[in-house]
Amino acid sequence: MNVPATRKDLMIVNMGPQHPSMHGVLRLIVTLDGEDVIDCEPILGYLHRGMEKIAENRTIIQYLPYVTRWDYLATMFTEAITVNGPEQLGNIQVPKRMKLKLIVEMIIDTTEVQDINYFSGLESFKEVYGILWILVPILILVLGITISVLAIVWLEREISAGIQQRIGPEYAGPFGILQALADGTKLLFKENLIPSRGDIRLFSIGPSISVISILISYSVIPFGYNFVLSDFNIGVFLWIAISSIAPIGLLMSGYGSNNKYSFLGGLRAAAQSISYEIPLTLCVLSISLRLSNSLSTVDIVDAQSKYGFWGWNLWRQPIGFIVFLISSLAECERLPFDLPEAEEELVAGYQTEYSGIRFGLFYVASYLNLLISSLFVTVLYLGGSNISIPYIFVSEFFEINKTYGVFGTTIDLFITIDLFITLAKTYFFLFVSIITRWSLPRLRMDQLLNLGWKFLLPISLERNKTKIFIDIYDMFLMVTGFMNYGQQTVRAARYIGQSFIIILSHANRLPVTIQYPYEKLITSERFRGRIHFEFDKCIACEVCVRVCPIDLPVVDWKLETDIRKKRLLNYSIDFGICIFCGNCIEYCPTNCLSMTEEYELSTYDRHELNYNQIALGRLPMSVIDDYTIRTIQIK
The missing domain is CATH 3.30.70.20 (Alpha-Beta Plaits)
Structure with missing residues (x-):
């Protein structure tokens, strides 16, 4: 039926799906006069035109440019062809009001489709996101460790300044707290010098081995309730095994420097590590086998928390605590055990030939080792995050629902309290190590080895008794022939106590440093x-x-x-x-x-x-x- 050309009030409607995936479905061109159908002409769609073959093996994003290149909405909406295509093919234009309505509907539909496609994309990249989420706690741990190292450096400088009656860092940031960050930034831009006749490979990888081996040890530290990166069944021995790798890096650095002072420093570091690694391991073994029946750091903390304050291993093995504390200071190469880098004898020891970022890695490694040792003292002997103190009902004061989250997140408020308690105990031992640095003189090499092999090792072998009197009695029986060590121990304890008293008395005095005139x-x-x-x-x-x-x-x-x-x-x-x-x-x-x-x-x-x-x-x-x-x- 032919429609007269003079009739302008007739409406031509295209009926039937025209999506390319329909493969040529029959469409009808209907002519309407109001509500009456005047004409209906059947027309095949895209059949035999090749368009459906183009879209057959393509996604909607890929075939849209072929079918909607004339559509003004093609670049905005992925469903524009299914909505606007019939009007284009039928050579008609809907009223402006209807066109605006279609645009609004397409915006709503497109948003829903995009959300669905987004979440389906997340499912397709599920493994990638899983790997990224594994890296998140690691990055948080590294960031926290970095901030802790900066705090330790600032704390040591301030305490040292107070003991020596001088003014510490005060210009880099408030109270000089950014001085360590400024020093680290300076080392980043310094030139890395390499000895001309040294072993470049050993010289380069030595600092990295020292830092990485210590960083891995932080993965087994329980900072709070269910707040540990990885709870291994052999967590404590993993720390001992990994920390034994660090002296190898020091020995490689000393040998690769082609410097006699550096090589002597590396040899001293290896000898010192071997001498004090055995007493330290025996201390950990006695706690794991006799007291906690587990090598997991989480189980060791839980075993101490069952009995509160008096259940700490400090009271059950006091001699072991002293041996562990001395051995950990020797492992950190802190005074009076800093023989591998003695300035008066070896210039700077294994660090003599290093500069720039490599020297900074050694600097960071020493403080990382000091922090991890203090954390393990807290975990093994002070109950970790347990704060049970007699006559102070702290546990009732901090009675918080462990399922409660801060701002609706999975981070527990209880974890924050546990973290604060753990760090408070840790920084107390950091304070003790800093005070020890300015209280005791450096030992000779023979004195250091004798202390490790002839004194601490016999004590650690007989430390499995839980009663302090039996422990002391068996200790002196084991060192028969070395009875003078008993008198020397008492005398040394008196001298050490006097030195601590003198040092702490000077800390309260005003500084006598004359400030530079500005x-x-x-x-x-x-x-x-x-x-x-x-x-x-x-x-x-x-x-x-x-x-x-x-x-x-x-x-x-x-x-x-x-x-x-x-x-x-x-x-x-x-x-x-x-x-x-x-x-x-x-x-x-x-x-x-x-x-x-x-x-x-x-x-x-x-x-x-x-x-x-x-x-x-x-x-x-x-x-x-x-x-x-x-x-x-x-x-």
């Missing part, structure tokens, strides 16, 4: 000092300009090209601005600067300042010999 001081009225300059000695090096805090000296010079030297033209200092810090005088290489008399004399002649007996208040001899003069005693 502004002009108000001098006395009798001050007449000035800087004297000798023109002939000056070589125009401008060292005084660089060391002056206010850049005060003015040096004018000219380069003599024939002799390639500087010739001084003028030198001046404005004494109205000078703060008289004396840096220019101290650093001048030719001593052309000197300070005159700072104060005017109280007499016109310097010789008048030499006091004799008369000037000191005594009578002259001629007066004393006169018999007419008698001394009168007033009663």
